[in-house]
Amino acid sequence: MAKREKSRAKSSSPVVKALLGIFMLAMAFFILGPLLWLAIHAFVTNWTYPNLYPDGWTWHWWTQIFANSALEESIRNSLIISPIVVVLSMIICLPAAYAAGRMNYVGRKTFLIGLFAANSFPKIGLFASIATLYYALNLMGTIVGVIIIQLLGTIIYMTWIPAAAFASVPRNLEEAARDAGASKFRVFRTITLRMAMPGILVAIVMSFLASFDEAQGTYLVGAPAIYTMPTEMYALVENYPIQIAAVFSLLLAFPSVLLIGLARKHIVGGQLAEGFQIK
Amino acid sequence: MTDSPQEEGLVLNGLTKILGGRVIIDNLHLVVKKGEMVSLLGPSGCGKTTTLRMIAGFLIPDKGDIVLNGKDVTTIGPEKRPSAMVFQNYALWPHMTVFGNVAYPLKVRKLAKPEIEKRVHEALAMVNLMHHKDSRPGQISGGEQQRVALARALVQEPDILLLDEPLSNLDAKLRVKVREDIRDLQRRLGITTVIVTHDQDEALSISDRIAVMNNGKIEQFSTPQELYDRPETEYVANFIGSLNHIQGGFADGQVISGTEVVGIRPEDVHFSTEQVPGSYPATVQLVVPRGHFCEVYLKRADVELHAFISLDVPLAGTSGFVKINKALIYKDGKLVRVA
Numbered sequence: 001m002a003k004r005e006k007s008r009a010k011s012s013s014p015v016v017k018a019l020l021g022i023f024m025l026a027m028a029f030f031i032l033g034p035l036l037w038l039a040i041h042a043f044v045t046n047w048t049y050p051n052l053y054p055d056g057w058t059w060h061w062w063t064q065i066f067a068n069s070a071l072e073e074s075i076r077n078s079l080i081i082s083p084i085v086v087v088l089s090m091i092i093c094l095p096a097a098y099a100a101g102r103m104n105y106v107g108r109k110t111f112l113i114g115l116f117a118a119n120s121f122p123k124i125g126l127f128a129s130i131a132t133l134y135y136a137l138n139l140m141g142t143i144v145g146v147i148i149i150q151l152l153g154t155i156i157y158m159t160w161i162p163a164a165a166f167a168s169v170p171r172n173l174e175e176a177a178r179d180a181g182a183s184k185f186r187v188f189r190t191i192t193l194r195m196a197m198p199g200i201l202v203a204i205v206m207s208f209l210a211s212f213d214e215a216q217g218t219y220l221v222g223a224p225a226i227y228t229m230p231t232e233m234y235a236l237v238e239n240y241p242i243q244i245a246a247v248f249s250l251l252l253a254f255p256s257v258l259l260i261g262l263a264r265k266h267i268v269g270g271q272l273a274e275g276f277q278i279k
Numbered sequence: 280m281t282d283s284p285q286e287e288g289l290v291l292n293g294l295t296k297i298l299g300g301r302v303i304i305d306n307l308h309l310v311v312k313k314g315e316m317v318s319l320l321g322p323s324g325c326g327k328t329t330t331l332r333m334i335a336g337f338l339i340p341d342k343g344d345i346v347l348n349g350k351d352v353t354t355i356g357p358e359k360r361p362s363a364m365v366f367q368n369y370a371l372w373p374h375m376t377v378f379g380n381v382a383y384p385l386k387v388r389k390l391a392k393p394e395i396e397k398r399v400h401e402a403l404a405m406v407n408l409m410h411h412k413d414s415r416p417g418q419i420s421g422g423e424q425q426r427v428a429l430a431r432a433l434v435q436e437p438d439i440l441l442l443d444e445p446l447s448n449l450d451a452k453l454r455v456k457v458r459e460d461i462r463d464l465q466r467r468l469g470i471t472t473v474i475v476t477h478d479q480d481e482a483l484s485i486s487d488r489i490a491v492m493n494n495g496k497i498e499q500f501s502t503p504q505e506l507y508d509r510p511e512t513e514y515v516a517n518f519i520g521s522l523n524h525i526q527g528g529f530a531d532g533q534v535i536s537g538t539e540v541v542g543i544r545p546e547d548v549h550f551s552t553e554q555v556p557g558s559y560p561a562t563v564q565l566v567v568p569r570g571h572f573c574e575v576y577l578k579r580a581d582v583e584l585h586a587f588i589s590l591d592v593p594l595a596g597t598s599g600f601v602k603i604n605k606a607l608i609y610k611d612g613k614l615v616r617v618a
Contacts (some may be wrong), residue, residue: 175337176370178357180384180435190383194374 041246049261061243065251074232075251078212081143081228082255085150085211086204090153093158094200098161101166112163119156126152127217134221149217154207161206165199166192205263209256288313288348288471289334289439290480295342296329296495303329304340305495311346311439311488314469316462318482321492321518324597328443330492334473335441336360348438358387363432364441369424370449372417377403377427378412384435402434405464422453429461433468440465442474446481458485479519480603491515509617513609516542523548523584529606529618532557534582539615542607548586549602550593558602563593577601 025111041047044054065071099105100112127149131140139145169192193200213267215230223231229252236245289311295305304326311317319327332338334345336357347351352360363384371380381402385395403409406426411419416427425445432440445461446454462485465472476482482489483503490500491514499511508515517524522544528537551558564583565576572589579601586601593599606618 170370172366172368172370173372175357176364176366176431177372177383178337179335179360179362180431181358181362181387182383183358188388189374193371 018120038246040248041243042250044243061241061247063248065244070227071232071248074227074229077143077226078229079255081147081150082211083206085147085154086208088147089151089154089158089207089211090200090204093155094162096165097159097162100227112160113157115159123153124220127220130217131220140221141223141231143226146218146222146226146228149221150211150214152217153210153214157203157206157210161203162196162200165196168199169195201263205259208259212252212255280372285440286312287346288315288345289473290335291330291343292346293343294330294333294340294345296326296340297405298329303495304333307343307495309473309490309497309500311473313471315487316465316472316474316485317612318489319473319475319492320477320482320489320548326494326495327477327492329495331364331441331443331473331475334439335362335364355373361438362441363435363437363439364443365425365428365432365445367444369428371424371431372425373416376413376415377408377419377566379417380427381431381434381477398434399430402430405433406430406460421448422457425449425457426460427431429464433464433470438471440470440472442472444475444477446476446478454481461485481600483519485542491518493518509612509614510542510607512600513542513612513614515541516607516609521545521585521587525582527582529608532603533559538610540609542609543584543603544605544607545574545587546586547584547603547605548577549604550575550586550588550599552593552599554600555602558600561599561601563595563599564599566592566595 043057043059045056045058045060047054094114097113130149134140134145139148141176173195174187174191177182177191182190191245213230214228215233218226218228219231219234222228229248232247233248233252236248287310289309291307291309294304294307294309295302307326307330309317313516317499319330321327329338333340336352336355336359337351339354344351347361372383375383375485378399381399382395385398390398400409403412407428408423408426408430411423411427416424419427425448429445446458449457458481471567474482474485483506486503488500488502489506491498491506493514499506499515501509501511506515506519510519516522522542525534525541525543528535528539529541534541549558550561550563559579559581561576561577561579564578567574568575569587572587573592575586575593577584577586584601586602607614608616608618
């Protein structure tokens with residue numbers, strides 16, 4: 001079936017091919033266009049309608065960002081908070097994911113569906129009620145408070161994806177390792193965890209991005225004491241020229257792009273993929 | 280081959296296992312001699328795999344002992360047991376190379392690197408897979424995967440080798456070759472082996488002795504020849520080979536009315552155009568070619584029989600004489616006499 005479709009695509013007329021090409025280009029422009037606009041704005045002195053070309057090129061906005069201690073601090077906050085959130089999320093969620101993926105207990109399904117359901121409601125209400133709790137606990141405007149808020153958004157990724165990964169490790173691969181003389185812990189380390197690793201890597205990337213991009217809750221409990229890069233964006237958009245926001249967007253995108261690039265190589269191209277037959 | 284204690288490789292003594300409220304294995308006794316290859320043969324659900332998993336240590340019996348080379352291993356975990364298992368779907372680790380798979384048991388035992396390398400190479404050479412040393416399980420064929428699994432088991436130099444339906448995932452031609460390879464290797468290494476199978480051809484051709492299982496019990500434990508020639512129970516007679524299964528009695532080479540069960544192997548039914556002592560007139564009703572022999576349906580005054588005939592196959596409608604060379608007579612499921 002797939003073969004036939006392929007051959008039909010091959011034999012399609014040049015007109016169809018050309019239309020398809022135009023469509024692809026339009027899609028690419030639609031997706032990449034705004035990013036390109038952003039990237040150019042980070043380096044121009046001024047570029048406004050009706051000028052076809054920017055007035056000039058400059059590093060000025062970049063130096064301004066790195067000279068501004070508030071902006072710099074938000075970058076530092078983001079780069080500290082997000083990794084901590086991911087590590088904590090792993091510590092909390094991975095054992096739960098293993099239990100949900102491998103053990104059969106009463107309420108297992110309810111637990112998984114519950115996690116999902118909690119994420120399907122607008123979070124702002126949840127954040128507001130958490131904020132009142134934070135006032136009581138003196139967590140408003142603290143790093144710990146922000147970390148807890150961001151943890152909430154990562155839980156769904158760090159449980160569902162690894163749970164599926166753990167569940168998909170065939171039991172008899174573990175039995176074979178036990179039979180070969182490995183202790184339970186060694187079996188977990190060298191077989192189960194190793195085979196679930198692609199799923200866990202995906203969860204790590206998704207959780208990092210979720211934490212790194214989280215603005216709503218972070219703003220609510222963190223501002224004005226703690227700003228991360230996304231919450232700093234609010235201030236930037238209102239108070240600075242557009243070029244500063246462009247530079248900041250690029251900075252904000254950089255870790256995400258880097259992480260996805262690294263993960264892609266490890267998950268899709270790596271040897272780990274072979275076990276999952278996803279090449 | 281004496282039954283002195285040193286010769287006992289594996290002893291299952293009164294093994295009982297209850298799973299989900301159902302008795303899966305019921306007071307099972309089995310003694311496998313050292314270096315012997317024994318099949319557990321039976322239909323699915325007869326408890327053969329459960330027995331194997333208890334020998335391997337994945338299941339702990341509710342009652343009874345498992346003694347391996349004189350040592351009680353009943354409650355020892357699979358990782359400490361001197362047994363090695365080849366799983367039905369091979370259970371190779373996809374994230375390791377063929378070398379890595381075979382080396383794993385040795386790495387777990389913390390052997391020195393050169394020693395591991397040497398033994399893995401020996402094991403891979405034994406199954407002719409040196410050229411696939413650096414391949415991954417996903418890149419090699421089913422037959423090759425099977426050999427990797429075998430090498431992984433043998434490299435451990437186990438006291439007992441356990442094979443769980445090792446050939447069921449291979450195509451028919453390969454199956455015959457692989458089973459001969461396994462048999463050859465097992466003989467050469469003199470390793471005590473228990474193989475689980477539902478395929479009687481496989482069991483008959485590969486084993487020193489066969490334990491036919493039914494409902495968690497062993498119906499008969501004997502050599503393939505004995506099992507075929509003298510099935511001790513009606514169940515075994517039906518399960519192994521083909522059988523004319525007739526309600527009645529047997530006297531003077533003829534089936535008479537009675538309360539026993541008469542079992543006649545199709546190859547023990549002899550058709551001839553000439554009358555010989557003990558033969559009675561019969562007509563050929565149907566001839567079904569089966570390749571190297573024909574299945575012939577014969578009607579006699581006393582009984583209808585099917586027979587396997589490979590030479591001088593008669594045509595349907597022909598008349599002649601049929602002699603029953605051997606009949607097995609069962610009463611209440613047990614063999615009472617052979618006529």
